[in-house]
Amino acid sequence: MRLKQPSPLPGFALALGYTLFYLCLIVLLPLAALVAEAAGLGLRGIWQVASEPRVMAALRTSFGLSLAAAVTDCAFGLLIAWVLTRYSFPGRRLLDAAVDLPFALPTAVAGISLATLYAPNGWIGGVLAGLDIKVAFTPLGIFVALIFVALPFAVRTVQPIIGEIDRSLEEASATLGANRFQTVRRVVIPMLTPALLTGLALAFARSVSEYGSVIFIAGNLPFVSEIAPVLIVIKLEEFNYPGATAIAVIMLAIAFLMLLAINLTQAWSRRRFGHV
Amino acid sequence: MFERSRKGLSPPPVTTERAMIRALLIGLALVFMALMLILPVVVVFTEALRKGVSIYFASFSDPDALAAIQLTLMVAAISVPLNTIFGIAASWAIAKFEFNGKSLLVTLIDLPFSISPVVSGLIYVLLFGAQGVFGPWLKAHGIEIIFALPGIVLATVFVTFPFVARELIPLMQEQGNTDEEAALTLGASGWRAFLTVTLPNIRWGLLYGVLLCNARAMGEFGAVSVVSGHIRGVTDTMPLHVEILYNEYNFAAAFAMASLLTLLALVTLAGKALLETRYGGELAQR
Amino acid sequence: MGRRLQIRVVDIAKEFGRTGALRGVNLDIRDGELIALLGPSGSGKTTLLRVIAGLEAPSAGKVYFDGEDATAVPVQRRRIGFVFQNYALFKHMSVADNIAYGLRVLPRGERPKRTAIIKRVQELLDLMELSDIGGRFPRQLSGGQQQRIALARALAVDPRVLLLDEPFGALDAKVRKGLRRWLRELHDRTGHTTVFVTHDQEEALELADRVAVLNAGLLEQVGSADDVYDRPASAFVMAFVGDTGSIPVECGDDGLRHEGRRFAASFSGSCHGAARLYVRPKDIDVVAPADCLLRGRVLSVRRTATGRRAQVAIGLGDAVLESELLLGKDIQIGTEVGVMVRQGRVFPAAMSG
Numbered sequence: 001m002r003l004k005q006p007s008p009l010p011g012f013a014l015a016l017g018y019t020l021f022y023l024c025l026i027v028l029l030p031l032a033a034l035v036a037e038a039a040g041l042g043l044r045g046i047w048q049v050a051s052e053p054r055v056m057a058a059l060r061t062s063f064g065l066s067l068a069a070a071v072t073d074c075a076f077g078l079l080i081a082w083v084l085t086r087y088s089f090p091g092r093r094l095l096d097a098a099v100d101l102p103f104a105l106p107t108a109v110a111g112i113s114l115a116t117l118y119a120p121n122g123w124i125g126g127v128l129a130g131l132d133i134k135v136a137f138t139p140l141g142i143f144v145a146l147i148f149v150a151l152p153f154a155v156r157t158v159q160p161i162i163g164e165i166d167r168s169l170e171e172a173s174a175t176l177g178a179n180r181f182q183t184v185r186r187v188v189i190p191m192l193t194p195a196l197l198t199g200l201a202l203a204f205a206r207s208v209s210e211y212g213s214v215i216f217i218a219g220n221l222p223f224v225s226e227i228a229p230v231l232i233v234i235k236l237e238e239f240n241y242p243g244a245t246a247i248a249v250i251m252l253a254i255a256f257l258m259l260l261a262i263n264l265t266q267a268w269s270r271r272r273f274g275h276v
Numbered sequence: 277m278f279e280r281s282r283k284g285l286s287p288p289p290v291t292t293e294r295a296m297i298r299a300l301l302i303g304l305a306l307v308f309m310a311l312m313l314i315l316p317v318v319v320v321f322t323e324a325l326r327k328g329v330s331i332y333f334a335s336f337s338d339p340d341a342l343a344a345i346q347l348t349l350m351v352a353a354i355s356v357p358l359n360t361i362f363g364i365a366a367s368w369a370i371a372k373f374e375f376n377g378k379s380l381l382v383t384l385i386d387l388p389f390s391i392s393p394v395v396s397g398l399i400y401v402l403l404f405g406a407q408g409v410f411g412p413w414l415k416a417h418g419i420e421i422i423f424a425l426p427g428i429v430l431a432t433v434f435v436t437f438p439f440v441a442r443e444l445i446p447l448m449q450e451q452g453n454t455d456e457e458a459a460l461t462l463g464a465s466g467w468r469a470f471l472t473v474t475l476p477n478i479r480w481g482l483l484y485g486v487l488l489c490n491a492r493a494m495g496e497f498g499a500v501s502v503v504s505g506h507i508r509g510v511t512d513t514m515p516l517h518v519e520i521l522y523n524e525y526n527f528a529a530a531f532a533m534a535s536l537l538t539l540l541a542l543v544t545l546a547g548k549a550l551l552e553t554r555y556g557g558e559l560a561q562r
Numbered sequence: 563m564g565r566r567l568q569i570r571v572v573d574i575a576k577e578f579g580r581t582g583a584l585r586g587v588n589l590d591i592r593d594g595e596l597i598a599l600l601g602p603s604g605s606g607k608t609t610l611l612r613v614i615a616g617l618e619a620p621s622a623g624k625v626y627f628d629g630e631d632a633t634a635v636p637v638q639r640r641r642i643g644f645v646f647q648n649y650a651l652f653k654h655m656s657v658a659d660n661i662a663y664g665l666r667v668l669p670r671g672e673r674p675k676r677t678a679i680i681k682r683v684q685e686l687l688d689l690m691e692l693s694d695i696g697g698r699f700p701r702q703l704s705g706g707q708q709q710r711i712a713l714a715r716a717l718a719v720d721p722r723v724l725l726l727d728e729p730f731g732a733l734d735a736k737v738r739k740g741l742r743r744w745l746r747e748l749h750d751r752t753g754h755t756t757v758f759v760t761h762d763q764e765e766a767l768e769l770a771d772r773v774a775v776l777n778a779g780l781l782e783q784v785g786s787a788d789d790v791y792d793r794p795a796s797a798f799v800m801a802f803v804g805d806t807g808s809i810p811v812e813c814g815d816d817g818l819r820h821e822g823r824r825f826a827a828s829f830s831g832s833c834h835g836a837a838r839l840y841v842r843p844k845d846i847d848v849v850a851p852a853d854c855l856l857r858g859r860v861l862s863v864r865r866t867a868t869g870r871r872a873q874v875a876i877g878l879g880d881a882v883l884e885s886e887l888l889l890g891k892d893i894q895i896g897t898e899v900g901v902m903v904r905q906g907r908v909f910p911a912a913m914s915g
Contacts, residue, residue: 004374009456010466015369022362023384026434030399033409037402076308083305087298095306097549101313104541104548106495107393108515109534112522113316116323116531123315148312168650170291171617174637175644176664177719180293186667190654209392212497212515216522229394233502236398241407248395255390273654290617290637 037245049246054222055231058247062228063254065139066207069146070154073203074196076147077154084155085162099155102148107212114145115216137219142227145213150203157199161192194269201262208255320538324531335529343509344517344533350425351513352493355432359489360482363440368474371448372456385442388435397431397502404430423505428513431499436492443485444478446560451477480555484548491544495537567628567722567755568593569614574623576609576779583609584620585779593628596749596756598766601776602802607759608727610776614757615725616640627722643716643754647728649708651700657711658683658696664719686714689748706737717752726758730765742769763803767791775799797909800840808840809856809881813908821877826854827903836911845905846885848872848893855900858883860893874901 003012038046049055084096102110118125118135125135135141165188173183211229218225228251235244292298325332335341366385370378388396402408404421414421421427455477459469475482497515504511512520514533521530551559569591576584584606591597599607612618614625616637624633632640652660661683665674674682687693690710700708709729716724729745730738746769749756760766766773767787774784775798783795794800801808812819813833817826820839829839851857858874861882870887883901887893 004376007373007453008460009372009453009469011470012369012373012375015365016373016375019362019366019369019381022365022437023381026430026437027384027387030403030434033402034395034399036409076305079301080305080309083302086292087302089302095309097545098309098313100545100548101317101541104491104495104544105317106497106515106534106537106541108497108518109320109495109537109541110316111497112518112530112534113319113323115522116527117316117319123319124311144312148316151312166648166650167291168646168648169652171637172644172646172650172652172715173663173667174290175615175617175642176667176715177638177641178663178667179638180297182667184293186663187652205390209390209395211392211394212501216519229392229498232394232398236401236405236502239407241402241405244398245402248392248398251392251395289619 034245034248037241038249041242041246045242046246046249049243050250054226055228055247055250057223058226058228058231059250059254061139061142061226062208062251063258065142065146065227066204066210067258069143069150069207070200070203072143072147073150073154074158074200077151077199077203078158078192078196080151081155081159081162085159099152101152102150103152107149107210108216110148110213111145111216114141114148114213118144118217136217137221137225139225141217141219142214142225145217146207146210149210149213150206153202153206154199157202158192158195161195165191190273193273194266197262197266197269201259201266204262205255205259208251317538317542320531320534323527324535326531327528331528332532332535335532338529340509340512341517341529341533344512344514345536347425347428347512348494348514351428351432352490354429355436355493356486356490358433359437360440360486362437363444363485363489364482366441367444367448368470370445371451372453382445385438385445388438393435393496393498394502396434397499400427400430400434400503422503423507423511425511427503428500428511431503432493432496435496435499436489439489439492440482440485443481443488443560447478447481447558448474450560477558480551480558481560484551484559487544487547487551491541494540569723569755569757570626570629571610571614572624572626574610574613574620574625576606576613576618577621582779584613586623587776587779587781589774589781589784591755591757592772593755594753595771596746596758596769597772597774598770599757599759599774599776600761600763600766600803602761604778605776606779607761607776611725611727611757611759614723615642615644617644641719641722643713643719643721643724645709645712645716645724645726645729647731649700649712651708651712651715653700655699656696657687657692657698657700657703660700660711661686661696661715661718663715668719682718686718689717690714705733706741709733709741713748722755724754724756724758726756728759728761730762731760738765745769767803773803775802777802794907797838797840800907800909805843805884806840807843807846807883808838809876809883810879810911811837811839811908813837818908820856820881821879823857823877824854825856827856827906829903829906829908831908832910833908834910837908838911839903839906839908841883841903841906843871843884843886845903846883847902847904848874848885848887848891849900849902851898851900855902858899858901860895860897860899862895863887863893874899876901 050059080099084092084099115136116122118128118141120126120129120134120136128135133140135144169187170183173187178186209229214227215230218227220226220230228247232244232247235247293301366381370381401422404410404414404427406415406422421430455473456469459473464472495515497519500513501516501519504513504516506512506516506520508520514537518530518533518537521533571587571589571591574584574587575582587606587610599610601607609618613620616632616635620633624631626632627640652663655663662679665679665682683696684693687696690713692707692710695703695707700711703711730741733741742765758769767790770787772784772786773790775782775790777798783790783799785793790799790803794803800806809820812822813835817824818829818833818839819825827839848860849855856876858876861873861875863870863872872885872887872893874883874885875881876883885901893899
């Protein structure tokens with residue numbers, strides 16, 4: 001990589017050199033190992049692993065529940081972001097900081113905590129058990145854990161956009177006779193759509209890769225509440241490197257495709273609804 | 277002419293919802309956040325203290341617990357400085373200079389955020405594991421990476437190296453080159469300019485990035501779980517030890533350890549909020 | 563329900579925090595008239611417009627629409643048309659959808675059929691002379707076009723009054739002039755009561771049936787363009803509307819004195835003690851020095867769009883007056899001259915702020 005034009009500032013070679021060296025060692029080399037292993041398998045080998053019923057079930061669980069959790073997070077994320085930005089009430093600042101809890105809390109801690117909370121004798125699990133709803137050891141448990149994990153992504157993506165909305169647009173809508181609900185539905189929400197879709201993409205990506213928060217509450221029952229990362233770990237413990245690699249590659253591929261789809265949708269919505 | 281005009285009162289503010297709707301929405305948001313976010317944190321502490329305060333503190337004198345704490349601190353003490361230096365070097369190169377391939381570089385730096393922690397651990401196993409690329413060679417020379425400290429450090433470094441860089445790059449880009457160029461024209465050497473001009477400019481952003489990097493380094497679970505081998509007392513970090521204790525149904529001890537990590541998280545959040553409110557202008561604009 | 567609405571604003575006060583944006587304003591707006599709210603920034607003119615619209619609630623006072631108390635009526639139900647300074651067009655909707663918006667949010671019972679809405683939108687586009695751009699989006703339009711679409715949108719629901727907030731502020735001079743003329747023609751055709759806010763006195767004088775001059779939250783004067791220009795009620799109005807220069811004078815029984823020296827001048831306004839004489843450049847002549855005239859020295863001569871002006875320092879102090887020079891008249895800088903005041907106005911010194 002050569003400089004586009006000479007610069008009086010020194011240290012380019014040193015800084016870039018160290019950066020590249022570090023990246024090669026920490027990132028590229030191990031990724032190359034992944035690619036090599038995957039190449040060794042070939043598409044056939046990967047498909048063989050992918051088509052194992054247990055693997056398919058795990059992939060469906062992972063991606064299906066991640067999408068559901070991401071959508072739920074976007075809905076509640078919009079609500080929370082709106083309330084935090086537009087209203088003032090005692091404790092607002094504290095709540096704003098609390099949104100980042102899933103960012104900061106180690107996943108294992110979240111995992112055991114959620115598992116305890118939703119266990120049949122837990123605070124929430126007990127109440128739900130009374131309604132005959134089982135959370136722990138079911139896909140519902142995974143769903144709940146993923147909602148926790150991905151919430152900050154949904155909130156923080158749309159929050160600044162809400163703050164930037166031009167109020168005169170809302171006033172214009174009011175002068176034209178629209179009540180508040182109509183204004184929000186016809187003017188405000190469409191303007192937030194690109195940001196909501198971005199939040200959806202980020203929340204989804206986060207949920208798919210989640211491990212620590214999920215394994216405790218899920219129970220990891222094959223075909224029921226087993227997520228793809230768990231299968232990777234199992235295969236590794238069996239020293240089945242190819243198998244683990246295959247699942248990893250599939251996960252990366254599906255995630256890439258879904259993110260591509262969401263990004264394309266988001267680009268379309270930017271054009272359609274415009275920037276705020 | 278006006279149906280049902282409300283006598284005597286002023287018209288409501290135009291760009292906000294009716295008071296009752298506002299209260300409803302605030303209430304809904306509060307309930308959701310209390311259930312989904314606050315309660316899990318509360319549970320950590322109530323479970324940790326369930327068997328009483330003495331048991332709580334006794335759990336920390338268990339030798340395996342102490343070893344886990346020590347290991348976690350050591351891993352953080354190695355990986356955070358390494359990633360900080362990387363972050364500074366990378367943002368210096370990216371923010372202060374123009375060169376081809378910049379966006380590729382930035383994408384690479386963002387990579388660990390898009391990869392599952394388990395996969396992050398997997399790639400190192402593929403490289404250094406018993407059946408990995410260098411496996412036999414390492415075995416022959418008696419070097420242990422996987423299932424030992426070096427592997428844990430590597431995996432932790434991988435998942436946390438973007439934090440400092442991602443904070444500093446936009447910050448240094450915003451700040452531009454003029455300060456450093458001014459220092460150079462006054463005769464300062466490159467290093468001097470960096471130490472006396474750049475570092476002070478980025479110190480709050482740097483602290484912010486280090487704070488987040490440390491929190492993640494000490495709390496990482498998935499990647500470390502894959503490479504560590506879960507050898508009690510030897511390759512157990514605090515999060516892994518939490519898992520072991522929990523799986524043994526030793527809930528009080530598990531939550532006691534978890535409470536330490538939770539306190540770390542709360543301190544990190546407080547530090548983050550403090551930096552954002554006090555020095556928001558000197559952090560990268562999100 | 564006619565489009566000619568009579569609006570009465572009684573004792574309106576509005577405070578933002580501790581700043582009083584409006585302090586006791588009383589104004590009667592006649593039905594069908596085109597009235598300008600004129601004033602510098604901070605004078606409260608936009609606030610007054612927004613209070614009339616219902617976008618702001620007054621801290622005190624009342625607003626009456628055709629005799630009925632509208633103060634507590636929410637903006638949605640006032641049946642007004644409001645055009646914002648930045649147009650506030652909905653960027654995510656086409657031009658046609660923008661115009662149709664007001665019709666689409668009507669309650670079920672009042673909402674016209676889809677075909678009727680489309681017809682009305684096209685009518686308005688034709689009225690604005692923008693018949694073909696219904697399918698475009700606001701970002702594809704020029705400033706002048708956006709302004710007209712904003713107006714069309716406001717007109718779509720057949721409002722009883724049109725409220726325009728600095729409608730031409732963001733446009734360049736040529737476009738502004740064209741749109742001014744066009745707005746006047748539109749008003750003459752449709753007859754809506756129209757209130758518009760502007761800081762441009764030329765615009766106000768040219769367009770409006772009456773001009774209301776505001777200063778620091780108070781209404782200084784309301785009247786026709788002639789009233790406001792030729793018979794200003796206060797020093798502020800005189801100075802704000804049209805070019806003016808002024809000099810401090812002493813008023814006595816024997817006439818005006820400047821720096822102790824008596825001089826002849828034709829003026830109106832009551833005069834006692836310390837005061838200021840206000841004169842417009844076109845009402846001053848620069849002639850040969852004479853004992854009975856003000857004495858001055860030419861400081862500069864410059865071109866203006868319409869002719870030439872001389873800047874004359876009066877007497878020994880800082881007072882400076884500008885005079886429009888007759889065609890062909892040539893004056894050297896530094897010449898000692900006499901200044902003849904053909905028509906001035908005197909206001910007490912205290913009023914001159």
